[in-house]
Amino acid sequence: MVSRILWGDIINILECKNMNLVKNNQHILHHISFSVERGDRIGIIGPSGSGKSSLFRLLNLLISPTDGQILYHNKNIQEYAPTELRRSIGYILQKPYLFGTMVEENLLYPYQLLGKKPDYNELGSYLDKVQLPKNIIEKKNTALSGGEQQRVALIRSLLMKPQIILLDEVTAALDETNTLLLEKLIIDEQTLHQATLLFITHNLEQAKRLAQKIMYLEAGHITFLGSVATFFGEKGEQYE
Amino acid sequence: MSNLSLALTCSLILIPLVLSYKEKLGLEKDMLISSVRAVIQLTIIGFILKFVFNLDNVLFTTIILLLMVYNASTVTAKRGDGIENALWIGFISILSGLIVTLGGLIAFEAITYQPSQVIPVSGMVVGNSMVATSLLFKSLLHNFQTKQEEIEVKLCLGATPKEASRNLLRDSIKTAMLPTFDSMKTLGIVQLPGMMTGLILAGVAPDSAIKYQIMVAFMLAGAVSISSFVASYWAYQRFFNKLSQLKEL
Numbered sequence: 001m002v003s004r005i006l007w008g009d010i011i012n013i014l015e016c017k018n019m020n021l022v023k024n025n026q027h028i029l030h031h032i033s034f035s036v037e038r039g040d041r042i043g044i045i046g047p048s049g050s051g052k053s054s055l056f057r058l059l060n061l062l063i064s065p066t067d068g069q070i071l072y073h074n075k076n077i078q079e080y081a082p083t084e085l086r087r088s089i090g091y092i093l094q095k096p097y098l099f100g101t102m103v104e105e106n107l108l109y110p111y112q113l114l115g116k117k118p119d120y121n122e123l124g125s126y127l128d129k130v131q132l133p134k135n136i137i138e139k140k141n142t143a144l145s146g147g148e149q150q151r152v153a154l155i156r157s158l159l160m161k162p163q164i165i166l167l168d169e170v171t172a173a174l175d176e177t178n179t180l181l182l183e184k185l186i187i188d189e190q191t192l193h194q195a196t197l198l199f200i201t202h203n204l205e206q207a208k209r210l211a212q213k214i215m216y217l218e219a220g221h222i223t224f225l226g227s228v229a230t231f232f233g234e235k236g237e238q239y240e
Numbered sequence: 241m242s243n244l245s246l247a248l249t250c251s252l253i254l255i256p257l258v259l260s261y262k263e264k265l266g267l268e269k270d271m272l273i274s275s276v277r278a279v280i281q282l283t284i285i286g287f288i289l290k291f292v293f294n295l296d297n298v299l300f301t302t303i304i305l306l307l308m309v310y311n312a313s314t315v316t317a318k319r320g321d322g323i324e325n326a327l328w329i330g331f332i333s334i335l336s337g338l339i340v341t342l343g344g345l346i347a348f349e350a351i352t353y354q355p356s357q358v359i360p361v362s363g364m365v366v367g368n369s370m371v372a373t374s375l376l377f378k379s380l381l382h383n384f385q386t387k388q389e390e391i392e393v394k395l396c397l398g399a400t401p402k403e404a405s406r407n408l409l410r411d412s413i414k415t416a417m418l419p420t421f422d423s424m425k426t427l428g429i430v431q432l433p434g435m436m437t438g439l440i441l442a443g444v445a446p447d448s449a450i451k452y453q454i455m456v457a458f459m460l461a462g463a464v465s466i467s468s469f470v471a472s473y474w475a476y477q478r479f480f481n482k483l484s485q486l487k488e489l
Contacts, residue, residue: 061485062392062486063485064483078483082483083399083484084398086395090396093396097389097393099393099394100407113398113399157397160397
């Protein structure tokens with residue numbers, strides 16, 4: 001099981017090697033190479049259509065690269081059992097999708113997948129952190145606002161305790177209060193579980209708040225990968 | 241029924257022909273072709289069945305049953321266009337329903353393995369399983385096209401393809417099985433089904449005819465359920481590749 005892999009001396013938890021993605025004759029990602037260290041917080045920014053979401057879909061094994069490879073703990077992700085890999089590399093989509101009818105179905109789903117009894121104390125603690133009432137689990141999905149749905153979707157993914165968290169503009173549709181709440185939960189979780197965080201954002205202030213490194217994607221190419229200070233100090237104006 | 245009576249009965253097709261012509265429905269050609277085909281096909285099958293019944297050979301009867309299943313699966317495969325190996329899945333699913341129900345009927349001594357009994361009964365089983373499997377394929381294709389987001393969200397969480405598809409499969413199986421169970425609810429109230437009608441017309445007392453009809457109702461429910469389950473739990477895997485990724489439809 002991926003989750004039982006010992007960390008040992010491995011520094012790079014994730015590595016992309018000369019990865020290309022071509023879909024319907026369109027070259028979406030070009031020669032993508034980068035590595036991620038355990039505990040990194042990388043903000044991925046770039047114009048719409050630059051391949052950011054496709055990159056996350058590749059890392060979560062929802063799609064495969066045309067060529068090149070992705071290594072997780074120095075092993076090609078295609079060599080892992082897909083379910084185990086996806087439990088270790090959690091991907092939270094921009095649009096919160098709550099399945100079924102009730103919120104409960106969504107929040108208990110991770111326990112079901114893990115074959116565990118629901119831990120209502122743990123669930124309650126997550127709900128408290130994002131200021132959602134405990135009785136929200138008795139509500140219908142349709143009774144929730146967009147912000148509430150996004151918070152439920154995030155808790156649903158975090159309950160799987162991923163080692164790498166991929167967030168695809170999860171706060172894009174939220175107001176500032178909700179955005180800050182979610183950011184706090186994400187950072188707390190990342191610190192608590194020594195997880196690695198990659199997040200896509202168009203919000204440069206958010207990138208400054210959360211990221212240690214910035215990856216800038218443009219037309220499928222990585223045109224910058226380095227520290228936040230370098231990005232905003234030297235390149236920020238250019239990219240803004 | 242005399243041949244003259246039959247010929248006069250056929251003249252009833254003139255009613256829809258005239259209506260179609262007057263209302264400019266443009267269905268006259270289809271109606272004529274369908275009518276001629278029905279007469280020719282039924283006449284041929286009448287002679288074939290007479291020959292097979294007289295032959296009373298187990299191997300030959302079995303070949304006829306397999307041909308029926310194969311023909312049914314070609315129809316379901318058309319509904320499942322887009323599902324890899326739909327023909328093979330349809331064939332095995334319908335055959336499974338047939339083997340279990342026919343086996344049951346023979347084991348319970350409701351019928352014997354004689355062409356005159358096995359072929360008509362199998363016709364009903366295969367026909368109903370064919371409709372159920374076709375509905376199942378259509379529903380699966382629709383659900384996998386419209387509910388990709390739900391599947392992907394579940395895959396992202398680490399669900400297996402089966403876990404991610406469970407709701408869709410339940411929905412598709414229900415779609416496939418409901419017509420059979422709905423029709424069971426109305427048996428004797430809204431409709432006097434084919435077998436019972438045939439027996440009554442042939443002079444069998446209604447209280448005896450219902451026994452056969454009850455047998456047929458449960459036999460069809462069993463066959464349709466088996467075919468739907470086998471087809472759904474086999475077919476859903478075709479929507480994923482070996483890396484548990486959704487294939488493009």
